[in-house]
Amino acid sequence: MERKYQYKEMLESMRGTYGEFSKNYGFNWKEFVMGIPTPLFLVTTYKSNGQPNATMQSWACFTSANHGGGYYAILSSVNKQGHLCQSLHEKKAAVLNFMSPDLYEACMQTIRNNQFEADEITASGLTAEKASWVEAPMVAECFMNLECRYMWEKEIVPGDDHVMVCMEVIGGHIERDYLENRFGGKGVLYNIHYPMNPENVKEKGCDYTARLTEANQSYEY
Numbered sequence: 197m198e199r200k201y202q203y204k205e206m207l208e209s210m211r212g213t214y215g216e217f218s219k220n221y222g223f224n225w226k227e228f229v230m231g232i233p234t235p236l237f238l239v240t241t242y243k244s245n246g247q248p249n250a251t252m253q254s255w256a257c258f259t260s261a262n263h264g265g266g267y268y269a270i271l272s273s274v275n276k277q278g279h280l281c282q283s284l285h286e287k288k289a290a291v292l293n294f295m296s297p298d299l300y301e302a303c304m305q306t307i308r309n310n311q312f313e314a315d316e317i318t319a320s321g322l323t324a325e326k327a328s329w330v331e332a333p334m335v336a337e338c339f340m341n342l343e344c345r346y347m348w349e350k351e352i353v354p355g356d357d358h359v360m361v362c363m364e365v366i367g368g369h370i371e372r373d374y375l376e377n378r379f380g381g382k383g384v385l386y387n388i389h390y391p392m393n394p395e396n397v398k399e400k401g402c403d404y405t406a407r408l409t410e411a412n413q414s415y416e417y
């Protein structure tokens with residue numbers, strides 16, 4: 197038997213499944229087959245009417261740049277039609293709130309409480325606090341809140357309906373539990389978006405959140 201399967205085009209086995217029709221929602225089947233986890237957080241901003249907005253976000257990565265002069269969040273794909281994109285353009289600021297697993301459901305509620313008039317944080321049973329350094333709300337219950345300044349955006353492919361957004365992390369509020377133990381306890385949650393095995397396609401799947409376990413240690417190199 198081959199040690200590795202090869203996937204370049206979507207297999208027939210995925211036809212008619214979520215792996216195919218979720219293209220209508222902007223998802224590509226390779227995301228489900230390749231299953232690369234991405235960090236999950238709730239982005240909070242103020243809407244133009246002053247109400248707090250909250251957006252679940254997991255297409256993202258983080259990096260140092262500017263010769264070590266700054267730390268940056270790249271939100272890799274933000275819906276241009278959503279409140280987040282709109283409020284980022286207006287306020288140039290957001291907070292990235294990292295949730296422990298027990299807060300996942302409340303954070304998901306913000307999607308159901310997505311009305312423009314709503315305070316999406318309070319309506320979802322969470323507590324909105326003012327950020328310290330930027331004009332944005334943050335979620336008190338989340339174990340880490342990163343205050344960010346909007347820098348730039350770019351379409352991955354010209355004409356796309358989502359944009360990649362770069363934000364500078366200005367500063368953070370971090371609970372002691374996270375500082376002392378990043379594995380197993382209060383750690384960053386990862387989103388695994390609808391994993392699929394094309395060799396054994398199930399009728400129904402689901403999304404997962406997962407956390408880190410330690411695998412290796414290394415020292416400065």
Ligand SMILES: Cc1cc2nc3c(=O)[nH]c(=O)nc-3n(C[C@H](O)[C@H](O)[C@H](O)COP(=O)(O)O)c2cc1C
Binds near residue numbers: 251252275279387
């Ligand atoms: C786990 C999860 C991850 C998500 N990640 C993203 C994302 O990376 N980009 C995006 O545009 N929408 C993402 N969404 C969808 C938005 O959270 C959702 O459409 C939200 O209602 C938009 O809110 P807004 O209009 O207040 O910005 C995600 C949803 C879930 C449940």
